[in-house]
Amino acid sequence: MKWAIDDPARFLHERAELDRFEAESDWLSTAWRVSENGSIAVDLDMTIHGRVFAGRMIYPETFPDSPPYICPRDASERWSGHQYGAGGPLCLQWRSDNWHPAVTGADMVRSARELLSTEQHPELPNTVPSAHRLTPGQGMRGAGRRFVATAELLATWTALPLLSRTGLQSSIVYNSDAIVMFVAKVADAQDVLQDVIDLPKGIATSLPLFSLSGDGWIFRSDAFDQRQSIESAEMLVRVLTEAGFATDDVLVQESGKYKAKTIVLLGTALSSLRVFLIDSGEQPELLEHRIVFPSLSDFRLSEEAQQLASVRVGIVGLGSVGSKAAISLARAGVRKFLLVDDDYLSPGNIVRHELSWAYVGTHKVRAMRDALSLIAPAVQVDARTTRLAGQESAVSAAAALKDLASCDLLIDATANPEVFLLLAALARKNGKPLCWAEVFAGGYGGMIARARPKHDPNPLAVRDAYHAYLATLPDAPFKNAAGYDGTEEQPLIAYDSDVGFVAAALTRLVIDTGLSREPSEYPYSVYLLGMRREWIFEAPFDTCPIDVQGEGWESDGDAVSDKDRIAVVEALLRMCEELRADTDPPI
Structure with missing residues (x-):
């Protein structure tokens, strides 16, 4: 609430604008309050298409330099595709990337109503296009397992013929926020594993990283162009079988436990690439990895x-x-x-x-x-x-x-x-x-x-x-x-x-x-x-x-006469002959 104390005129303006907006609307009721963490908030009951959306608008301490945000009062509710998860804030017309201090909380409520009225229409629901794009890093948040595809690796895989199965060796690195898999080797036409040339050597060794190696296969078929739901190892085996591949060495038991296997599926386009790990254990747990594709930054060297x-x-x-x-x-x-x-x-x-x-x-x-x-x-x-x-x-x-x-x-x-x-x-x-x-x-x-x-x-x-x-x-x-x-x-x-x-x-x-x-x-x-x-x-x-000046790289001592060179060669030849005489066995 410090922002209101520091800028009382802005606080009074916010209240007046929202009160006026509520008085002009027959679908909105508001109640100002102080939240448990001391932030100023407004409870919102928005009646849209006969449904009451019980929300809350929270003013951050950085307001008016950053926008207030609106989210459901029930943390389990998901109102919109333009929402940061269940109970999260709505992504509205005014956001951090285009915010201006002249925008008021009343404008934010108006934007929320427009979004929900469009998406939640009972007869003609419509999709509201996104006004901005998430960065790759934002999209990767929450992905606990990731697979890094290097440019040379993708070039090798896309050159494989359809209906082929090729061996690979993977390396898994355990980081603080994610488990990251790489492919260090791919089998050639003679089934000999060859290094992936654009992967640093240190990734594929036990040191200096704590890296665990494993084996597996990449399967390529146009059947994988259609993305199917694969939620278990048994479903993965069924998908491979239906595509015409032998799967007897995919689920392999050894000493009562399933062996870990890396399984890669690739269709005709890179967008079809999927990477799975069948984890070792008494039951074969299937773990799918989010793909980290190479970016332009991977090709910066001139x-x-x-x-x-x-x-x-x-x-x-x-x-x-x-x-x-x-x-x-x-x-x-x-x-x-x-x-x-x-x-x-x-x-x-x-x-x-x-x-x-x-x-x-x-x-x-x-x-x-x-x-x-x-x-x-x-x-x-x-x-x-x-x-x-x-x-x-x-x-x-x-x-x-x-x-x-x-x-x-x-x-x-x-x-x-x-x-x-x-x-x-x-x-x-x-x-x-x-x-x-x-x-x-x-x-x-x-x-x-x-x-x-x-x-x-x-x-x-x-x-x-x-x-x-x-x-x-x-x-x-x-x-x-x-x-x-x-x-x-x-x-x-x-x-x-x-x-x-x-x-x-x-x-x-x-x-x-x-x-x-x-x-x-x-x-x-x-x-x-x-x-x-x-x-x-x-x-x-x-x-x-x-600006330094001085002697060059050749000195006067570098000039040697032909006579001296011949003398040195003759001396060396005599030394070699003496060595041979000392080492040759007697006849």
């Missing part, structure tokens, strides 16, 4: 972004910046990753890390591998718990560096100068582009940088030019925030949003580099990014590009 699928990205450092960049790159189209980090996820990391408490205590690279397996299909992740520039086995360190050298693009997300030296040397020796980033402690800004063969100075030259530029500026209020050390980070060095800002900028730079865009969207090798007015930044989101 042809350019699809080129990223062939680019193998090596990321060293899976802390706050590296974890966010990895997830974003997978969403952008990258499908091949090498992740290198020796650290595990601790509770203190959660304030800025892309992962959650579900992975605390797990090594970051392995947890990220699981997370990436749920982001996109066909993701391939190699994970190494190696600490570069740290105390490691020489064999382990060499193997990690060799693996990094095979990547198409390298990312240093460690903010560790020793790691940078290793990666810079590796990038220069193998001709691989290197991108890196830092977040300035305090979260006031950060930097992103890259070095590309044939386009930029080599990585060390870019770094040296960057530091030379910093030397010309006033001292920064904070140093960069270290993120690679296994020791506990200082608290509140930056908000998660600050780290995300820098990680997003780094991701964009990596995408541009991976696609080898010409011309590049980033003409400079280094960018300083401001998030607030501080140091050299004049405003939030201020960007300062740095």
